[in-house]
Amino acid sequence: xxxxxxxxxxxxxxxxxxxxxxxxxxxxxxxxxxxxxxxxxxxxxxxxxxxxxxxxxxxxxxxxxxxxxxxxxxxxxxxxxxxxxxxxxxxxxxxxxxxxxxxxxxxxxxxxxxxxxxxxxxxxxxxxxxxxxxxxxxxxxxxxxxxxxxxxxxxxxxxxxxxxxxxxxxxxxxxxxxxxxxxxxxxxxxxxxxxxxxxxxxxxxxxxxxxxxxxxxxxxxxxxxxxxxxxxxxxxxxxxxxxxxxxxxxxxxxxxxxxxxxxxxxxxxxxxxxxxxxxxxxxxxx
Amino acid sequence: xxxxxxxxxxxxxxxxxxxxxxxxxxxxxxxxxxxxxxxxxxxxxxxxxxxxxxxxxxxxxxxxxxxxxxxxxxxxxxxxxxxxxxxxxxxxxxxxxxxxxxxxxxxxxxxxxxxxxxxxxxxxxxxxxxxxxxxxxxxxxxxxxxxxxxxxxxxxxxxxxxxxxxxxxxxxxxxxxxxxxxxxxxxxxxxxxxxxxxxxxxxxxxxxxxxxxxxxxxxxxx
Numbered sequence: 001x002x003x004x005x006x007x008x009x010x011x012x013x014x015x016x017x018x019x020x021x022x023x024x025x026x027x028x029x030x031x032x033x034x035x036x037x038x039x040x041x042x043x044x045x046x047x048x049x050x051x052x053x054x055x056x057x058x059x060x061x062x063x064x065x066x067x068x069x070x071x072x073x074x075x076x077x078x079x080x081x082x083x084x085x086x087x088x089x090x091x092x093x094x095x096x097x098x099x100x101x102x103x104x105x106x107x108x109x110x111x112x113x114x115x116x117x118x119x120x121x122x123x124x125x126x127x128x129x130x131x132x133x134x135x136x137x138x139x140x141x142x143x144x145x146x147x148x149x150x151x152x153x154x155x156x157x158x159x160x161x162x163x164x165x166x167x168x169x170x171x172x173x174x175x176x177x178x179x180x181x182x183x184x185x186x187x188x189x190x191x192x193x194x195x196x197x198x199x200x201x202x203x204x205x206x207x208x209x210x211x212x213x214x215x216x217x218x219x220x221x222x223x224x225x226x227x228x229x230x231x232x233x234x235x236x237x238x239x240x241x242x243x244x245x246x247x248x249x250x251x252x253x254x255x256x257x258x259x260x261x262x263x264x265x266x267x268x269x270x271x272x273x274x275x276x277x278x279x280x281x282x283x284x285x286x
Numbered sequence: 287x288x289x290x291x292x293x294x295x296x297x298x299x300x301x302x303x304x305x306x307x308x309x310x311x312x313x314x315x316x317x318x319x320x321x322x323x324x325x326x327x328x329x330x331x332x333x334x335x336x337x338x339x340x341x342x343x344x345x346x347x348x349x350x351x352x353x354x355x356x357x358x359x360x361x362x363x364x365x366x367x368x369x370x371x372x373x374x375x376x377x378x379x380x381x382x383x384x385x386x387x388x389x390x391x392x393x394x395x396x397x398x399x400x401x402x403x404x405x406x407x408x409x410x411x412x413x414x415x416x417x418x419x420x421x422x423x424x425x426x427x428x429x430x431x432x433x434x435x436x437x438x439x440x441x442x443x444x445x446x447x448x449x450x451x452x453x454x455x456x457x458x459x460x461x462x463x464x465x466x467x468x469x470x471x472x473x474x475x476x477x478x479x480x481x482x483x484x485x486x487x488x489x490x491x492x493x494x495x496x497x498x499x500x501x502x503x504x505x506x507x508x
Contacts, residue, residue: 219289226290245355246291269354 003229038087039064039233041201045099047080047257049092054080057099058259060252062203067225067234069244069265073285078237081254082205085235086122087115090225102278103203120147123201127208129188131180136163136172139191158198165231166194167224172225186217193224197232204228206236210243222247241281245269254275291356297425298348302376305341307419308334309379313416313479315398316386317409320501321470331387338380345373368493369495372423375482375489381414382475382482384430389475391437399455400467408444412476415483422490432451434487435499436459441480448473 023130023187040062044226047055055077062068062085070078080089089095101108109116131139140159141149150153159176163169169192172183180191189209206225210218220285225247228234244251247264252262253276261268261277272278279285319328323407349370353507354359358366393399415434422431452466488500 223289242357245357266351266355270350 003261012166037064038062039104040235041100041102041105042081042084043100043102045081045084045097045101047077047089047098048096049080050094051109054257055084056257060259060262062233062235063250065229065231066249066254067229067236067247068250069243069248070235070237070252070254071239071244072260072280074239075256076254076261077254077257078254079207080257082207082235082237084207085203086119086124088119088124090115093165121197121201122201122203122205123196124207124208125189125192125196127211128153129185129192129212129240131183131188131191133179133181135177136180136183136191137176140194143195147199162198163191165197166190167220167227168194184217186213186220186241189213189217189221190224193228201232203233203235206234208237208239212238218243253280255280291352291358291362294348294352294356295348295362295365297366298345298352298366301341301345301348302369302372303420303424305338305373305376306416308338308341309376309383310385310416310420311411312338312380313409313413316383316390317413318345318407319387320390320393320423321406322343323394323398325391326389326393330385332384335380335384338377342373342377346370346469356428360494361387364493364496368489371489372486375486377478379479379482382479384470385402385475387475389472393468396465397461399469404444404448404451405476406431408441408448408476411441411444412480413418415441415487419483419486419490422487423493426490426494428494431487431494432476437482438484441477445473445477 038061042058042060042062043060045055046053047058057079058077058236059157070081072078083089083098085108086102089097097109098129103118103122106113112216132142134142140162141155144155144158149158158202160173167281168187170189172186178243183191189212193204209225210221213221222243225234225236228248236244236248248265250263251265251268251270253260253268253274261274263273267273268277269281272281276285312331315327315334316331318324319331331375349366352366356362418430418437419434421427422434449470452470455462456466485500491497491499
């Protein structure tokens with residue numbers, strides 16, 4: 001068995017991408033959709049908030065350059081799992097993960113992992129857009145500056161590239177120095193995506209990125225998600241089943257901390273295997 | 287805003303056109319095989335039916351996926367649901383071309399009953415209807431679609447006329463019955479193909495205008 005228990009205590013800083021060879025972690029047998037292009041691997045993951053268990057033996061594979069969605073009713077554990085993927089749950093008092101989460105074959109709960117570096121590689125966009133009270137430019141440049149990019153030209157390029165990637169450049173290029181708080185809700189959310197892109201992550205986690213947006217802004221973000229997968233690997237949590245259907249390649253349905261079904265989105269939405277999945281996506285639930 | 291859904295719709299359209307092209311050539315070759323008494327070509331036509339059926343299944347799956355994943359509305363919804371139906375109509379046309387090829391194989395085993403004049407005339411008219419209904423679909427052209435519906439009457443007339451003529455052969459000489467009946471089957475298949483073309487044309491009017499002109503009196507459909 002390949003289950004390991006670890007407390008989420010602060011870890012010594014070490015690069016996630018070691019320059020010196022490290023002991024090679026053997027890959028466990030993959031229960032769900034083994035594929036050579038696996039970006040993130042979750043194996044038998046249990047997760048606890050104090051005494052309360054929030055995830056039960058979750059195993060799944062997130063494919064590289066694809067969009068994976070997690071759906072399910074409130075409190076089903078989908079956001080908890082998402083936050084396990086870049087160890088955002090470390091910040092929660094009493095939280096504990098048992099099991100294994102790998103990024104490119106490396107266990108991210110290994111004590112040797114530098115969490116800052118991990119979160120640079122696995123970025124996150126939240127439900128409510130949360131731009132800093134700074135200019136549009138400074139919002140995007142914040143991450144790269146923090147990570148040591150000082151050169152003005154490189155920063156300019158990075159800001160433009162990130163804003164273009166987030167589909168916002170044309171709308172803000174003439175007012176980069178104005179406050180980000182003057183943008184509309186949809187624009188603020190795309191700014192947050194640009195900010196996530198600026199540190200050049202490999203995986204982007206999105207927690208209900210459209211729940212505060214109107215249908216037009218939602219449509220833009222959805223189109224954006226679709227294009228992002230060419231460059232990144234995207235994992236999205238959404239209450240909106242139709243959104244999961246529209247944007248994702250693979251989809252997982254969660255219920256009370258259990259991953260009920262995981263597979264190709266088109267299968268989940270046309271011929272789900274589990275009756276509970278079918279009841280949920282057809283609205284017969286509860 | 288450019289939607290990736292538009293690419294899916296374009297793909298659906300392309301697949302339908304591919305199927306339409308295949309069916310058109312199937313009908314054309316079936317008639318060629320009959321007129322030229324070319325059994326090899328008739329066998330080819332029968333083999334092609336497999337490809338047409340496969341496309342029917344492919345289009346069906348594509349449409350179901352689009353409905354489930356994209357929840358299309360308004361003209362997108364009409365396009366996807368119409369696409370499913372057009373695919374079935376084309377599949378039936380392919381079956382009828384297959385039938386004509388089967389009758390051709392049988393007819394080629396015996397001397398030709400009579401020079402084929404009306405059947406090729408009817409076939410040309412039918413093939414033009416098939417071409418027109420597909421053009422109407424590609425160009426979202428309800429005017430052309432309505433013309434196809436009107437053209438169907440002519441094919442029905444020729445079919446009637448052919449039936450009477452072949453009946454006279456059978457009455458005169460009972461030895462012609464087998465061949466004459468086979469020829470009426472060919473004519474009937476062509477007549478059915480024209481009916482399916484009409485169905486597609488009616489679907490195109492619905493797709494473009496959202497107006498259902500099926501099963502209503504011709505005056506009310508304009």
